[in-house]
Amino acid sequence: MSVGLEHYLVVSGLLFGLGLLGVMLRRNLLVVFMSIELMLNASNLALVAFSRFNRHLDGQVMVFFVITVAAAEVAVGLALIVALCRLRLKPDVEELTTLKL
Amino acid sequence: MSGPEQLAWGTLLLPLLAAACVTLFALRRPAMSAILSIGAASGVFVLSVGLFASLHGAPPREVAVTWLSVGGLEIELGLRLDALSLLMLLVVTGVSLTIHVFSLGYMRGDRSAGRYFAGLSLFLFAMLAIVLANNFLFLFIGWELVGVSSYLLIGFWYDRPAAADASKKAFLVNRLGDFGFFAGLLVVWTAMGTLDFGELEGKLAANPQSLGGLTSVAGLLIFCGVLGKSAQFPLHVWLPDAMEGPTPVSALIHAATMVAAGVYLLCRVFFLLALPGSIALEVIAWVGAFTALLAALISIQQNDIKRILAYSTLSQLGYMVMAVGVSGAARSPVPAMYHLTTHACFKALLFLGAGSVIVALHHQQDIWRMGGLRRRMPLTFVTFLVAALALCGLPPFSGFFSKDAILAAALSADVGGRSVLFGAGVLVAGLTGFYMTRLVVVVFGGASRTQAADHARESPWILTVPLLVLAVPSALSGFWGIDVAYARQFGVSHPADTGGIVARLTGTFAHAPAAAFGGLATALVGIGAAAVCYWRAPQDGLSKWLGAVGRWMRDRFYIDEAQAALNSWTQERLAWLADVIDRWVIGGAMVRGAHGAVSLAGRLLRLTQTGNPRTHAVLFAAGVAVVVLIVLVR
Numbered sequence: 204m205s206v207g208l209e210h211y212l213v214v215s216g217l218l219f220g221l222g223l224l225g226v227m228l229r230r231n232l233l234v235v236f237m238s239i240e241l242m243l244n245a246s247n248l249a250l251v252a253f254s255r256f257n258r259h260l261d262g263q264v265m266v267f268f269v270i271t272v273a274a275a276e277v278a279v280g281l282a283l284i285v286a287l288c289r290l291r292l293k294p295d296v297e298e299l300t301t302l303k304l
Numbered sequence: 305m306s307g308p309e310q311l312a313w314g315t316l317l318l319p320l321l322a323a324a325c326v327t328l329f330a331l332r333r334p335a336m337s338a339i340l341s342i343g344a345a346s347g348v349f350v351l352s353v354g355l356f357a358s359l360h361g362a363p364p365r366e367v368a369v370t371w372l373s374v375g376g377l378e379i380e381l382g383l384r385l386d387a388l389s390l391l392m393l394l395v396v397t398g399v400s401l402t403i404h405v406f407s408l409g410y411m412r413g414d415r416s417a418g419r420y421f422a423g424l425s426l427f428l429f430a431m432l433a434i435v436l437a438n439n440f441l442f443l444f445i446g447w448e449l450v451g452v453s454s455y456l457l458i459g460f461w462y463d464r465p466a467a468a469d470a471s472k473k474a475f476l477v478n479r480l481g482d483f484g485f486f487a488g489l490l491v492v493w494t495a496m497g498t499l500d501f502g503e504l505e506g507k508l509a510a511n512p513q514s515l516g517g518l519t520s521v522a523g524l525l526i527f528c529g530v531l532g533k534s535a536q537f538p539l540h541v542w543l544p545d546a547m548e549g550p551t552p553v554s555a556l557i558h559a560a561t562m563v564a565a566g567v568y569l570l571c572r573v574f575f576l577l578a579l580p581g582s583i584a585l586e587v588i589a590w591v592g593a594f595t596a597l598l599a600a601l602i603s604i605q606q607n608d609i610k611r612i613l614a615y616s617t618l619s620q621l622g623y624m625v626m627a628v629g630v631s632g633a634a635r636s637p638v639p640a641m642y643h644l645t646t647h648a649c650f651k652a653l654l655f656l657g658a659g660s661v662i663v664a665l666h667h668q669q670d671i672w673r674m675g676g677l678r679r680r681m682p683l684t685f686v687t688f689l690v691a692a693l694a695l696c697g698l699p700p701f702s703g704f705f706s707k708d709a710i711l712a713a714a715l716s717a718d719v720g721g722r723s724v725l726f727g728a729g730v731l732v733a734g735l736t737g738f739y740m741t742r743l744v745v746v747v748f749g750g751a752s753r754t755q756a757a758d759h760a761r762e763s764p765w766i767l768t769v770p771l772l773v774l775a776v777p778s779a780l781s782g783f784w785g786i787d788v789a790y791a792r793q794f795g796v797s798h799p800a801d802t803g804g805i806v807a808r809l810t811g812t813f814a815h816a817p818a819a820a821f822g823g824l825a826t827a828l829v830g831i832g833a834a835a836v837c838y839w840r841a842p843q844d845g846l847s848k849w850l851g852a853v854g855r856w857m858r859d860r861f862y863i864d865e866a867q868a869a870l871n872s873w874t875q876e877r878l879a880w881l882a883d884v885i886d887r888w889v890i891g892g893a894m895v896r897g898a899h900g901a902v903s904l905a906g907r908l909l910r911l912t913q914t915g916n917p918r919t920h921a922v923l924f925a926a927g928v929a930v931v932v933l934i935v936l937v938r
């Protein structure tokens with residue numbers, strides 16, 4: 204059996220859903236972080252698949268941007284986590300309530 | 305545009321220039337301000353004489369510049385030179401000039417004389433604007449400026465509470481009338497599409513029905529303005545209070561400028577009032593007659609020399625207004641303008657004479673603290689007597705002719721109840737004779753009642769020369785054919801009596817014997833009665849004899865009090881209601897309500913802000929899901 208566009212998209216959707224669940228449910232900031240990366244990569248997968256099947260390179264160009272943004276995001280996010288650790292807070296989302304009014 | 309029109313603009317603007325110069329440069333220099341102001345007044349007088357001489361008998365001329373042009377609405381500022389405005393110009397500037405000169409003596413030593421003269425010049429400018437205006441709007445501007453300048457001058461001694469109150473009262477009461485006037489102006493403009501007097505007259509002459517159902521309404525609304533400015537019942541209350549201003553100002557207001565403006569307006573727009581089917585003239589006649597009678601009755605029991613004259617002015621204004629009202633049959637309000645002219649001269653003279661007496665007695669105004677002044681102040685006495693006789697309407701003084709013209713017009717009027725109007729006029733003539741004789745006898749006759757009166761001395765020439773100048777027209781202007789000059793304005797043939805003095809006198813009696821003999825006889829009766837009552841009287845014997853009625857007269861029939869009560873009943877309650885609405889409905893429910901609702905919503909929405917990133921993530925995801933759903937469903 205040949206692998207079609209649908210298969211890629213289903214995998215991409217599953218990955219995205221897993222990432223979203225991870226963001227919403229996990230407590231550890233590092234894991235939340237990795238879940239966000241997972242969501243980004245799920246979208247990358249979808250973009251590449253579209254690009255391949257539509258014979259059009261726009262999707263792959265987009266992926267480069269997503270990877271760049273993801274790298275930048277990792278840098279910022281890890282810096283935040285390090286800063287939190289310096290404040291001797293656990294890297295736990297339950298601790299981060301300073302956004303509350 | 306050539307000579308005369310340029311002169312007219314100069315005439316109009318010269319006093320304004322003087323007022324501006326005084327305000328800007330000479331406010332603290334009394335002598336300089338007086339020179340500027342009197343210079344402007346004399347310049348204007350000379351110009352008016354020139355205008356009158358060159359345009360007398362010529363057809364009406366107009367000159368206008370466009371002031372505003374907004375869409376289809378074009379408003380002009382224009383001057384109209386016709387028989388009416390030319391003669392009125394002469395009266396206003398002539399009387400004003402003598403009052404300006406008199407002011408120089410009267411206001412000597414007052415540190416704020418600069419402010420006084422600036423006000424005087426502004427007043428003159430405003431009045432000239434009314435006289436010369438060729439359309440309603442320009443006239444209205446002058447009308448309002450007269451109100452403003454009278455406010456400034458009545459409240460000249462603003463540190464006195466009475467003067468400050470009087471100036472406010474004058475201004476507010478006038479505003480009340482002007483509101484009606486402005487409404488009338490709008491009615492005319494809506495119906496006719498023009499405010500130009502010449503155009504209006506032409507259109508109305510071509511089609512008297514063009515105002516439709518608004519014929520009476522327009523006339524009556526315009527008359528509202530006259531009620532205020534010419535102090536007719538029930539808006540007459542400001543005029544006696546206006547006595548709080550300096551005496552020359554009283555003379556100016558009472559004689560040639562402010563109150564005359566109302567009657568002048570009535571004559572100016574007579575064509576509008578006299579339209580067939582309009583009840584305006586009838587109302588005007590009755591209001592005038594009532595005011596004349598009421599004021600004459602009040603005047604009998606006043607004790608302040610200026611107040612007696614003030615009520616006398618009210619009464620004479622009532623006469624003039626009545627004269628306009630009864631002129632419907634003759635198609636021309638010549639008697640009103642005639643009386644306005646003669647009255648301007650002798651009433652200015654009376655007020656200036658009173659001013660001279662007041663100065664001599666160190667600002668004593670109670671007539672019962674005067675007496676015997678005929679020997680101490682002979683010049684003032686003689687001129688005052690001339691004016692008083694003119695006011696009483698004795699031949700050959702000017703007042704006789706104009707009053708007789710009014711009574712004759714009342715006799716031949718085409719309004720219902722003209723015999724009542726005539727009777728009221730005759731009665732007022734008698735009352736006038738009574739209160740003027742009372743005034744003259746008590747002030748100048750008998751023996752001095754106080755030390756001050758005993759030591760009074762004749763005023764300096766700066767005060768007496770204006771008196772002498774005014775005495776000439778007061779005595780003689782009945783022979784000058786003023787009525788013939790006015791008649792030219794209204795295009796009616798007047799029984800031109802170009803004969804000599806005797807011919808004019810006999811002509812008056814022959815023309816309407818009932819009016820002439822009736823008015824003269826009652827005036828003589830009034831004079832005689834007052835002479836009997838007050839000759840060498842130590843105090844007012846009549847007021848005891850009159851009892852309660854006398855008290856009513858002295859207290860001005862409690863009209864001021866009634867109006868104050870009405871005010872506190874209506875206006876104060878209205879103000880209270882407005883306050884409640886403002887405080888609770890607008891401030892409470894609307895302003896604070898809006899603020900409260902927004903604040904409450906904010907507080908509620910704040911509960912969703914837990915600060916937990918996971919909650920935010922869930923809400924964010926839910927939001928995205930909703931957006932995606934909406935996009936997909938559509």
